[in-house]
Amino acid sequence: MHELSITQSMLNLVLEQAEKAKAKKVGKINLVVGGMTGVVGECVQFYFDFLRRGTPADGAALAIKTVPTKAKCRDCGKLFEPAEFDWTCPRCRGNNIEIVAGKELFVESIEVE
């Protein structure tokens, strides 16, 4: 359900961009999805296959680049990927952290004709 409205929003955005460029067909969509968003690529593909029918994006390939969640320790500066049940800094064990990657959810580019 989460991916349905996100995929619809993505498709609307892509079709708007294609129309602006006066393109007839969308060949490929390049998405960037961060690990913290909880968006599952296979689910986006599933809904996309259904929603794109009859639109200029019918038949478009969907390429999803996943960005892993990354944190930075505010105390010692260490960059790390938080473990499943441990968001403390692996170097200084501090828990004063900042999320620097993982919240991305955007269309990077599209290929059109």
Next chain:
Amino acid sequence: MEIKVVKDILDVNERLAQRNRKLFDDNNLFAMNLMSSPGAGKTSLILQTLKSLKSKVKIGVIEGDVSSSLDAEAIGREGVPVVQINTAGGCHLDANMLSTALDSLPLKELKLLFIENVGNLICPAEFTLGEHRRVLISSLPEGDDKPFKYPLMFHTVDVVLINKIDLLPHLKFDIDAFSRTIKGMNQKVEIFPISCTTGQGISEWVSWLLSQMGNPV
């Protein structure tokens, strides 16, 4: 031909959320988005807060549920304006749904708006509504590992209320460890242990709420 886009997928929702926010600010109305798992205590929190505040502050409520108007009916019995949004399967409120519901409230008369989101720790974290403050109600029976399982939610809220603390003698829940983890992920967050059943902690929550209303930005 490749077209560079670099646009957030939820850009449309963001723009509608900003429109909602402007509407709130133009009407001097402070809006709070209440989120939690189903049953953690969103409606109970509103009812407890109304007890303390409804005679002093004009409050309105927007209820979001997949179906039924049970929550709106409970709020309605307190004599405050309330609108029920039924999402018919949708798992979160979005800015568009909210803007439609706002048409049914006397915005010029209200000073505080509670938006009770659909019970869900995942999707509401993604969709902003134009609110001034994002409130998460976490509850003891859910366990103290929720920040690890739902990091985006815990990272994006302004306050976490730990509800049902009257159950502490019966449950294994490390409030200190839970609070430390959340503060690590989200430095600015305020944390209030409360019980909507006994009333414990409610006055601290209400004081904080009133201080935020005086400083909406």
